[in-house]
Amino acid sequence: MAAKNRKPRLAVWKFASCDGCQLSLLDCEDELLAVAGAVDIAYFLEATRGAVRGRYDLSLVEGSVTTASDAARIQDVRARSRTLVTIGACATAGGIQALRNWADVKEYASVVYARPDYIQTLATSTAIADHVAVDFELRGCPISKRQLLEVISAMLAGRRPVTPPHSVCIECKLKGNVCVMVALGTPCLGPVTHAGCGAICPSYNRGCYGCYGPMETPNTLSLSDGLHKLGMDKRGLMQVYRTFNASAGPFREESDRHDG
Ligand code: SF4
Numbered sequence: 001m002a003a004k005n006r007k008p009r010l011a012v013w014k015f016a017s018c019d020g021c022q023l024s025l026l027d028c029e030d031e032l033l034a035v036a037g038a039v040d041i042a043y044f045l046e047a048t049r050g051a052v053r054g055r056y057d058l059s060l061v062e063g064s065v066t067t068a069s070d071a072a073r074i075q076d077v078r079a080r081s082r083t084l085v086t087i088g089a090c091a092t093a094g095g096i097q098a099l100r101n102w103a104d105v106k107e108y109a110s111v112v113y114a115r116p117d118y119i120q121t122l123a124t125s126t127a128i129a130d131h132v133a134v135d136f137e138l139r140g141c142p143i144s145k146r147q148l149l150e151v152i153s154a155m156l157a158g159r160r161p162v163t164p165p166h167s168v169c170i171e172c173k174l175k176g177n178v179c180v181m182v183a184l185g186t187p188c189l190g191p192v193t194h195a196g197c198g199a200i201c202p203s204y205n206r207g208c209y210g211c212y213g214p215m216e217t218p219n220t221l222s223l224s225d226g227l228h229k230l231g232m233d234k235r236g237l238m239q240v241y242r243t244f245n246a247s248a249g250p251f252r253e254e255s256d257r258h259d260g
Pocket residue numbers: 168169170172173177178179180181182188189190191199202207208
């Protein structure tokens with residue numbers, strides 16, 4: 001993917017986010033040396049002082065668009081990136097900050113800041129794909145470092161990353177977990193949530209709260225019916241889908257169905 005005689009250039013960009021997904025790359029520890037050997041880490045302000053300007057072979061984008069300047073900046077990042085991959089719930093769905101999409105952001109600012117007139121922000125938090133073409137979306141809050149390495153390797157090799165689109169329930173079955181919904185009556189979003197974490201929460205007898213966002217074609221209607229039978233009321237059903245991936249299509253639609 002890079003010009004002959006040079007290593008592919010990797011850039012890591014931050015928009016509105018907590019930095020946790022970028023830290024997943026730094027958390028790769030042993031594998032990071034191999035990544036650093038395979039690519040030229042040309043722009044990664046979280047990790048390096050220097051920054052190579054110009055064009056990049058692979059851009060990893062963390063964070064959502066919440067300001068007018070970020071809306072302009074992502075256009076520039078796209079124009080300078082051969083391949084653009086969004087990483088994490090903020091970049092792929094707007095993140096927890098997308099809760100503002102149901103609220104009055106001016107009212108929020110007036111409560112939080114002593115001088116809200118200094119705050120320049122958009123009324124919404126939106127995914128990067130709402131602004132530019134995205135080549136691949138990697139889900140999670142934060143993302144899995146195993147999956148991140150797979151995406152980087154795949155993109156450098158010019159193949160599609162292997163990140164199964166099935167639900168967390170499949171991962172539970174593969175681990176031999178006892179279902180927390182069936183056995184314990186614990187509400188769990190696993191049936192509608194994208195796999196990738198290895199079913200961490202049910203492995204510790206906790207319900208999944210959907211941090212990997214919606215799986216491919218999730219049956220949220222059926223799950224909500226099941227959650228209702230476990231005692232969750234209308235308000236609970238509205239809230240359970242409104243967390244890190246609140247603005248991801250199927251979760252947004254299902255939460256709206258129980259709103260009001
Ligand atoms: S515990 Fe949750 S994720 Fe695991 S099988 Fe049951 S419903 Fe699915």
